[in-house]
Ligand SMILES: C[S@@+](CC[C@H](N)C(=O)[O-])C[C@H]1O[C@@H](n2cnc3c(N)ncnc32)[C@H](O)[C@@H]1O
């Protein structure tokens with residue numbers, strides 16, 4: 001169920017008053033919230049984030065504090081917290097309450113202010129066939145194609161009209177954004193309308209992406225699953241040498257055109273690449289890229305559902321399962337536990353808008369034709385979308401089975417530490 005607590009910007013300013021603003025979550029939801037509050041004229045003091053990989057770093061010129069550091073110095077009387085951390089907003093809210101912060105008095109959830117989080121798949125195709133991704137393991141696909149800048153601008157104007165607390169637009173979901181030749185224009189349009197943009201790329205392209213960096217995207221994620229031959233197993237169809245060279249190009253283009261661009265390498269942990277992590281981390285340190293990691297998941301949720309129902313999946317799915325450290329059965333077991341299953345769905349307020357403006361049922365389910373509404377994005381109102389989500393029988397069935405939490409389990413950094421999935425000390 002999508003719960004929204006819309007507050008007029010002026011009323012929000014009054015609520016914060018003279019207190020210092022802290023945003024909990026220094027990832028892209030946090031960046032979005034940061035921009036929105038800046039637009040409103042509310043000054044931020046710092047980010048709070050428990051992630052080890054972010055400690056000692058800054059985001060947008062603001063320091064990143066550990067929760068303990070923050071609570072040792074601040075209270076509800078001198079600080080106001082906005083939670084902008086997707087998967088664990090409910091848990092964080094619990095922590096804040098324990099420390100005397102109360103919702104709507106001294107703490108707010110950013111996701112409840114804005115209506116949706118927009119994932120715009122500007123490219124309806126990919127150059128790789130990764131075995132953990134539907135591009136490489138699923139039999140059916142939507143029609144391929146690319147969003148034009150003209151369509152994108154109409155979409156942006158509608159978002160700003162319907163959803164004024166929007167701060168960031170993600171320009172990917174299942175496609176490879178660099179394949180869209182209009183990506184530089186699309187990024188520039190996003191900036192022109194004072195929004196942030198997020199790109200995630202496999203960077204395994206021969207296309208020159210200098211113009212993309214020169215257009216100044218806010219956040220650039222590079223996806224990775226190991227070093228050398230190991231990388232090529234799970235970034236199937238990709239070439240390590242090309243990827244490696246492109247990392248250096250990315251650094252060079254960032255220095256030339258956009259030094260503030262946040263670059264994050266996202267390492268997918270499998271059992272064949274655990275020993276590569278330190279090498280990849282050293283490379284990131286030398287390039288001044290942040291490294292982030294996660295247990296490699298099996299996508300999409302359609303495959304998870306098949307496994308739960310004992311329906312045979314493709315050979316690529318089976319190969320992925322062999323290589324995974326956190327096995328699908330284990331992740332399902334955790335997601336089905338009452339404690340996890342009863343938690344809210346992180347994806348409910350995300351909209352995957354396809355390049356052709358169709359709105360998919362969910363950003364984590366893939367089968368073609370499974371849409372949230374019949375109308376395209378430009379013709380549908382936000383009220384219709386919220387109603388469609390809240391009345392969706394598909395969502396109800398997904399939540400009853402705990403499927404909605406499976407990827408949150410894969411994203412859990414604490415589980416990675418507990419299981420020592422990176423083997424060596426990486427802090
Ligand atoms: C399917 S990709 C598409 C975007 C782009 N082509 C890319 O490779 O980054 C979308 C996101 O899923 C993440 N991803 C891909 N395979 C994954 C896996 N096996 N486990 C966890 N995340 C994965 C990627 O890092 C990326 O940020």
Ligand code: SF4
Nearest residue numbers: 345348362395398404
């Ligand atoms: S289909 Fe499942 S994961 Fe997607 S929004 Fe609905 S409940 Fe959440």
